[in-house]
Amino acid sequence: MSSTPSASYDVVVIGSGPGGYVAAIRAAQLGLKTAIVEKDAKVPGVGLGGTCLHRGCIPTKAMLKSATLFDEVRHAADFGVKVSGVELDFDAVRKFRDKVVIKGARGVEYLMKKNKVDIVPGFGRLDGPGRVAVGSPRARKSSRRRAFSSPPVRLRATCRS
Numbered sequence: 001m002s003s004t005p006s007a008s009y010d011v012v013v014i015g016s017g018p019g020g021y022v023a024a025i026r027a028a029q030l031g032l033k034t035a036i037v038e039k040d041a042k043v044p045g046v047g048l049g050g051t052c053l054h055r056g057c058i059p060t061k062a063m064l065k066s067a068t069l070f071d072e073v074r075h076a077a078d079f080g081v082k083v084s085g086v087e088l089d090f091d092a093v094r095k096f097r098d099k100v101v102i103k104g105a106r107g108v109e110y111l112m113k114k115n116k117v118d119i120v121p122g123f124g125r126l127d128g129p130g131r132v133a134v135g136s137p138r139a140r141k142s143s144r145r146r147a148f149s150s151p152p153v154r155l156r157a158t159c160r161s
């Protein structure tokens with residue numbers, strides 16, 4: 001994982017969900033120097049992948065697999081298969097779900113490295129034409145706007161016509 005206090009890129013993508021990481025890979029494959037900014041990428045190999053990987057498609061489908069299997073085994077006798085002592089171990093279900101999610105996040109990180117996309121952890125915001133500031137967000141009590149609690153990393157994206 002790499003980040004520098006100030007750096008220049010052709011493309012800066014904010015957000016590493018399916019929309020963001022695919023766009024970053026494509027930009028890099030086209031020869032553009034690319035960075036991807038992700039606020040959840042605090043720990044290497046864990047935070048990339050967006051809603052789909054961490055809270056949406058993937059964890060729900062992993063849990064659905066456990067639920068489907070449990071239901072099938074409970075009704076196995078209908079198919080002439082006798083089983084007993086079938087129990088749902090919810091901690092193990094959670095472990096399976098988390099293993100699938102972490103494997104996916106490591107996969108996204110691998111794809112970033114393979115395609116030479118720099119990962120910049122932090123909260124990104126547009127900071128003027130062709131500029132992105134990255135920092136850690138802190139909610140202001142008096143308003144719904146976000147402010148940076150520490151000096152942001154500044155990335156410059158070259159605008160080409």
Ligand SMILES: Cc1cc2nc3c(=O)[nH]c(=O)nc-3n(C[C@H](O)[C@H](O)[C@H](O)COP(=O)(O)OP(=O)(O)OC[C@H]3O[C@@H](n4cnc5c(N)ncnc54)[C@H](O)[C@@H]3O)c2cc1C
Binds near residue numbers: 017019039050053060
């Ligand atoms: C419960 C659930 C189940 C789903 N199941 C399916 C399914 O089975 N099939 C399907 O096709 N779709 C499913 N979806 C929808 C799918 O998750 C979304 O369509 C997809 O994640 C959208 O991708 P995205 O890249 O646009 O955004 P996201 O995946 O939301 O990614 C956005 C990323 O940007 C980051 N980010 C946002 N703002 C900033 C910022 N300012 N600075 C830095 N980082 C930032 C976020 O942390 C996040 O990682 C499901 C969604 C949910 C909630």
